[in-house]
Amino acid sequence: MTRSLLSILFVLLAAAAGSAAPEPPFKMPPPSLTQALPLVFPAIDKPALQDPLAAFPPSPKPLPPLPRARVETDLAAQPLAASPPPRFLACNPLGSVLGVVSELVECGRARFQRGEYEDAREALDGAVKRATEASLLREARYWLGETLIRLGRPDQAAQAMLLVVQSDPRSDVGFHAALKSGWLSLNAGDPARGFATLDALVRRNLPPDVVPWAQHGRAVALYALGRYAEAREVWARLLGQSLPVPVASEAPLWFGDTLGRLGEYKEAVARLKTFTDGGPRLLIDTGLLRLAWWSRAAGEPLAAVQTYRGVMSAYPKMPEILWARAGLVLALLDLDDYAAALDEARALDAADKTGALGLPVLLSVDRWATEKRRADDARALATEILARSLEPATRAYVLVLAGEADREAGQPSEARDRFDLVLARPGVPALAWYTGLRLAQMDLETREIAQARTRIDALLKEPLTAEYRGAALALGGEAAYAARAWDDAAARYSRLLAETPPPPQAPSLTLALGWAEFRRGRFEAARDIWTRFGTANRADPRAPAALLLAAELSARSGDTVGARALLDGLVERYPGSEYADIARLNRSILAIRAGRASDTLGDLNELIRRAPLSPYVGRMRLARGVVLATGGKPAEALPDFKSAQAQGEGALANLGLGRLAFERGQWAEAEREFIEARDTGAGAIAAAAEYGIAAVLWNQGKTGEFKRFAQPLLARPADPAITPNVLAAAASLAAEEGRWKDARTLVMRAVGEFPASDATPVGLSLVSVAAGRGGEWPLTRETFQLLTQRYPGYKTGPEVRLAYAESLYRTGSLAEAGVKLQEFIAASPKDPALPRALILLGRTREAAGDGAGAVELYMRVEAEFPAFKGQALLGNARVLQVSGDWEGARPFLERAIAAGDSGVASEAAYRLGEGLRGAGRHQLAVDSYMTAAYVAPDTPVARRALLGAGQSFTALKQPDAAIIVYKKLLTGKSVEPDLADAAKKGLKELGVN
DSSP states (O other): OHHHHHHHHHHHHHHHHTOOOOOOSSOOOOOOSTTTOOOOOOOOOOOOOOOTTOSOOOOSSOOOOOOOOOOOOOGGGSOOOOOOOOOTTOSOHHHHTTOOHHHHHHHHHHHHHTTOHHHHHHHHHHHHHHOOSHHHHHHHHHHHHHHHHHTTOHHHHHHHHHHHHHHOTTSTTHHHHHHHHHHHHHHTTOHHHHHHHHHHHHTSOOOTTTHHHHHHHHHHHHHHTTOHHHHHHHHHHHTTSOOOHHHHHHHHHHHHHHHHHTTOHHHHHHHHHHHHTTOSOTTHHHHHHHHHHHHHHTTOHHHHHHHHHHHHHHOTTOTTHHHHHHHHHHHHHHTTOHHHHHHHHHHHHHHOSSOTTHHHHHHHHHHHHHHTTOHHHHHHHHHHHHTSOOOHHHHHHHHHHHHHHHHHTTOHHHHHHHHHHHHHSOSSHHHHHHHHHHHHHHHHHTTOHHHHHHHHHHHTTSOOOHHHHHHHHHHHHHHHHHTTOHHHHHHHHHHHHHHSOOOTTHHHHHHHHHHHHHTOOOSOOSHHHHHHHHHHOTTSTTHHHHHHHHHHHHHHTTOHHHHHHHHHHHHHHOTTSTTHHHHHHHHHHHHHHTTOGGGGHHHHHHHHHHOTTOTTHHHHHHHHHHHHHHTTOHHHHHHHHHHHHHTTOHHHHHHHHHHHHHHHTOHHHHHHHHHHHHHHOOHHHHHHHHHHHHHHHHHTTOHHHHHHHHHHHHHSOOOTTTHHHHHHHHHHHHHHTTOHHHHHHHHHHHHHHOTTOTHHHHHHHHHHHHHHHTTOHHHHHHHHHHHHHHOTTSOOOHHHHHHHHHHHHHTTOHHHHHHHHHHHHHHOTTOTTHHHHHHHHHHHHHHTTOHHHHHHHHHHHHHHOGGGHHHHHHHHHHHHHHTTOHHHHHHHHHHHHHHSOHHHHHHHHHHHHHHHHHTTOHHHHHHHHHHHHHHSOSSHHHHHHHHHHHHHHHHTTOHHHHHHHHHHHHTSSSOOHHHHHHHHHHHHHTTOO
């Protein structure tokens, strides 16, 4: 048998070595030319910076973070240590009269099993006091601890369980005692002790009934310690398994709250709904509170409000009622229901005796009204709050909000009075800095420029934070610009850009610095000024230029309608101006950008005919080339791009030539042109060229080189013509390489930012299929569900649908998986994937305990689909093994090894090895284990096979061979922690550290 197994092994390895690398899963489109086509404008002066103080200073009384949920669980639902059924007359005079310890233990256990807990405690307490034999004392203490738990005496129970664990943690009752000891510590509010106990417990070879409880308890301890990322990993693994009902029902509460604290709000809501949909139960109130809290964070304030109101009505005396009311206020504000929010905030304030939540929530309401520019509401609430006895910092903060409301209400004098009061007694430096900056801005608004500059200079001598220093430099630059101190303005813009991280207004600051250095010109750099100038002074020769500059500002701000109107006015009023042809060209470019390229061809032809010597003829030819290229006339576009290139329009001409080569599939030429465009261009041209290079590499299957370009492209500001295509490709590549976290992040970004892009459903589909191939079933399930929900019209192939069905099976949704598989089988009787679907349905029935139904499917597959015979045989063997029929399973396993692919052969060989080792036939077991390890190396089955081989070698007294396989296991790429621990233990027993 060994020789046949090895021959199969070599055949399978040779077949695996001959497989070819796959083609790229989809083709990236060429770069867009329309958005990269630049307008023709002379230089303009800088626009005024937007308000650098848009964000108010933080509240000195912020709302505290939501406390972690209290740990509370029904310990009586946890597994008990094994015990025989009580004897007839278990309680007899030997125990009650003569005090025989074994009889007292027997009596106590019998009374425990009948629910007579007080009598059980009395008998077991007597046994503990009289016992001298260690094993009897441990057993008595364990059952006494279980009894005390049910009698509601957790402190005494914890002491009893701790003594059992200290006596012998590996005894018959030691594992269960350690489990209860850890959970008792958690319930008592000592997560550190609970974690230490349960972390040590999960590292042992536990009875199956203890494992899910121990893992769940360890995750709860991590949660209670604030180690949320670690807790998430434990629950993510645990909830993918078949669990006891109590664990499966309560784990979503903790998992959901953990995800919320990690910022995964939507998944948090889904998990918490799983918990709360189960109806009234332990911790249902805190579960509903957290469902509402994270629903708001997930952008569902209406659902949050409904949940808050429901839990407050159903559980008016819940311990966290004040938090529910606080969350309700914030959710109502999200719904713009100010009146209801204010009522709830006042109710909270009245109920909150400590003020820990009431005042912070009132301040949040006041800030909301101020930021929403509800001046009357904000002023009224600020007055109400200021009537209280407040700490200096809090009073100053409310005065700042009141001052902002006064400004919005058109009361600058009152606003100044408020701000002056803050400056006199700010409470915290940030409020003084903010107020000083706001007063300086008000000075600028009233043209008191010298006073504004004086204020700002004084502020810059303070130890400002980076945020306030940036605001002061920006406002100082504006004040200097207003004073025509061009050198000072340029210095302050430069200092801000050099000394602080890029602030939100960084693009405007950069532009301002450019205009200050280039023009050293006018402060009034706004479209209205130039528009008014051009319309009010028609005879002025500078009017056409002013209108052109105003149109440029409109175009740069995205107001293409306004820009078109300004350009039309210029052409109509000044048809003979030197700027008229520029205006006509820019109108055509705007139309091209708007997707109306075909409408512009006649105008461009006329422009080129009338102005062959124009300095902008290159741009005209370029625009016509773009129209022809995007209109499906590449041969006609080629001369225009070459002519534009000769006229100095190098970068965009190269981009156009590259696109033409791209569409012809001439990859080398396309890449050469794109590289030239990138190196000589800037802005949108360089970005489009960079994308073109990436698309060329991707479409040729050069994924390694593609990755070097993808990351910088994705780091740029989002571009609908570039980013979704790169995201889809990068997500697909990450999935193919097994970088599942990256794949999910990328495809979710595509869904979030570019839901309408054609590339987004492609990316979802590819990640879903790849995740299925890689065994990442939660990701397969998530992406497929998102694909079908968001893109119902997207046609999914059978591979995607089958992968989704398997993901349901793999993630424990057996009933739903069965339905989807039945649908697939019924709808696809001739699909090549039918046998795989039948196998999956069989495995689903296996998992659901329907062995007979599974065998029926496996027999059908064996009879109708010889190519899948190995999987069918393996399935039959698994069913027999589960039922305890090892001898019946063995021939199926041997046939599966010979008939299956590498994965089937590996699993069958491993299962055969397990059975042989259990039967004490270690030499044959070693052969099977090693076959499993080498048929499908570096897989979970292979790694478990190596561990089994090491254990059998040890049993055969072959330590050298055992050491080799243990070390091979430990040097693998991704060894499971339990396997690594077992291998290290095996090596230690063999004398190897």
